[in-house]
Amino acid sequence: MTDSAQNSGLLAGIRRDRLDAMKTREAKAYAKSRPATRKALEQGGNHFLDGLPMHWMKDWSMPFPMLVDSAKGAKLTDLDGHEIDDFCLGDTGSMFGHSPAPVAKAIRAQARHGLTFMLPTEAALEASSLLTQAFGAFRWQIATTATDANRYALRVARAVTGRPKVLVFNGCYHGTLDDTMVELANGKTRSRQGLVGQFADLTLGATAVEFNDLAAVEAALKTGEIAAILTEPVMTNSCMVLPAPDFHDGLRALSRKYGALLIIDETHTISSGYGGYTSVHGLDPDMFVVGKCVAGGMPTAVWGLRQEVADRFAAYEAKRPSGHSGMGTTLSANPMQCVCLRANLSEVMTPKAYKHMEKGAKRLSAGLQKSIVKHGAPWHVVRVGARVEFICAPGPLKNGAESALAHQPEVEAVLHTALLNRGCLIAPFHNMMLVSPATKAAQIDRLIAAFDEILAELF
Template sequence: MARKPALIAGVPASRLEAIARREADRYTAARPATRKALGKGAASFLDSVPMHWMKDWPMPFPMLVARAKGARLTDIDGNKLDDFCLGDTGSMFGHSPAPVAKAIRKQARNGLTYMLPTETALTAGRLLTERFGDFAWQIATTATDANRFALRVARAVTGRPKVLVFNGCYHGTVDDAMVARHDGATIPRPGLVGQVADLTRVAACAEFNDLASVEAELKTGEIAAILTEPVMTNSCMVLPQPGFHEGLRRLATDYGALLIIDETHTISSGLGGYTRVHGLDPDIFVVGKCVAGGVPTAVWGLRPKVAEGYLSYLGAKPAGHSGMGTTLSANPMQFACLAATLGKVMTAENYARMEKRAGRLAQGLAQRIETRGAPWHVVRVGARVEFICAPGPLGNGAEAANAHVPEIETVLHTALLNRGVLIAPFHNMMLVSPATKKRQIDRLIAAFDEILAEMFA
């Protein structure tokens, strides 16, 4: 039988187990109403949750939310939490921003969906171009859909079959992105449910920050598009090395592939996303989650030359289903919330506030890690901050996967919850919204330090 390690990310395993038991008991004792409600009503759902990933939270059982406003969240037992998860970016600008709530009330009186545009849709289109650049826009409901549609366009325009993605990438649940790199070869990701098609026929996988591996795949002549986040997220965060994005743009151009930038998480970087802040030049741009203030909405846009090529393709193709579009996408409620968010919430002033306070958070966490002697590090991209329970910086997806320490992360999540702080469940991510107060940031730093002090006593 394999022996348990004496230390886990620098923490004695026996101490970690004791903290884990105590924090789980504390969480449970604070939520009698939640346990009672789950016992009565959860059985109607498959595996007792409305969406399977709600089981992935490290808390002993799901928390039932009563209300959320700004950067605060309250559960049905009355426990109040400083919310740094913010719907895993969906509510990055805070819960129910006033302009969005007002837009919802107004539009609700005029209908929710009717498969036709509104005058507000025209305003939203103009604001999209002002915020993100010169693209011809389309509206989807999720970033997964937007990425899926963008890939169809890329294949149509280039006539090539494959997408190139990066090991450990995150692009929602797009089938084509569910590949990994192992021993220099592309393989389907393990754990996929009901997967029957060979994904290596439609996708290739390279390592982030490794332009040689990118060029090797492009040389096959099969790559229609490179699909990438500017920064690897949804894992232990990996920053691009100097020259990496310039190299991607050059290689895509040289080999006739399109470059798709997915900003669904890196919209935290600043006004216009990482693309605008750092001067990237994608052929196709995708962003979702928070772009309509939390109402399910995503957008994808084509540079004029790509749009022209795609419209030419459409004019020549046979009549029939395109395999793109969903009935409820581009509904009037989306446009009302999109225009309100782009025009009144996603502003330079709000980003400046987020950036300043996220800097305070990152600096505070890094100082506590250093003081306690933890072999960890902190990464920040604009309003997005992560602590990583391993030395850094990380260079690619393989290193990011190895840096995960579930035993530590689970304990930290629950312990922070018990001290009034909620962070993202799938990784150690924290977002700072315009509504986040300095005192909330200081409470998070103090709670983090209290737990660290015990772990590394």
């Protein structure tokens, strides 16, 4: 925000009194319309820390969280009976819709044959072939979360290179992974502020530079300390930042020049199209990670190594003393994950599904941008395949520092509650929206209309 905007009492171009009036009214409307939810939270949350099963659930903008009764396709029904068009979709966890029929069928069938054995199944072998078909030639491993997958990928990178550090981009997010919880402050890497119970100096294992800054990447690689570059193809979980035209080619060239591995984390950018951003844009990582929706909503992540890296790791393993590797968890690669992977990859996550998602996301992006221009808001819209975000600042953004400045949590919180009161749910983190294979044009149009109504009052 500029000094003149601050002095005039504007926040993201909005007069403070208008924003405050909407905030008060929408909070009251939300609370009044959900008496059953309020009562259930008061009676049933006493045994949870913060009254909720995960503490960050309180970070939604509403006066109190919404309790979901059921979900199907691209709709949620809450405890008070409100039907809501869901564009959050579990923050990508249900990007292909809630309970896709083939995945639900696979769960029912596998439940009769056992939930977990710590042994492989035929479904796992079939899933590995489908993963290669979708994402390319990698040697696969199955984890439970993308956090775990990134953790194991970094262990392998450090093992085969003998180097201590990972290079990440300022403002990045790769799950709740200590290795990547660093940021830039006055041009220097430091542990990210706000971490709970953090005691180690995370800069011993990580270096941060700005996204799209190839000169800074090369300077870090020249130290000889970097085992791997870990990056999303597009910065998400922030105000979205697109790569410069030469950025990914530059990363690939520099990583090879200095002997670092390139790890692409597609956990959010799987929205880009069939095979993710890597396939759509022809990237060539040494290692590949994807989680969230890859098994249709069943908690699952996968990570893969190119054959050359797999061979280097095999040589390392041959010399490693037997014992704890620090990789793998008891419930990972369980049969339920594997049948869901197989069902999702073969019947749900298809090129046909992405075609529908892309068409809907274009419709949504165009409608939101039209409303922004119509009301003179100093905002912009970014789209990555089926993923759309309106950003409450001018754009495009070039890096994590600009993304942080563009983030307007006060404004976003008001908009999120106002949209929910009009039957539309978007992600609580920034302004992310997803279009699923189950999302209808009428749902998209309702979201655009609700957004336009809100902007008409604010501007």
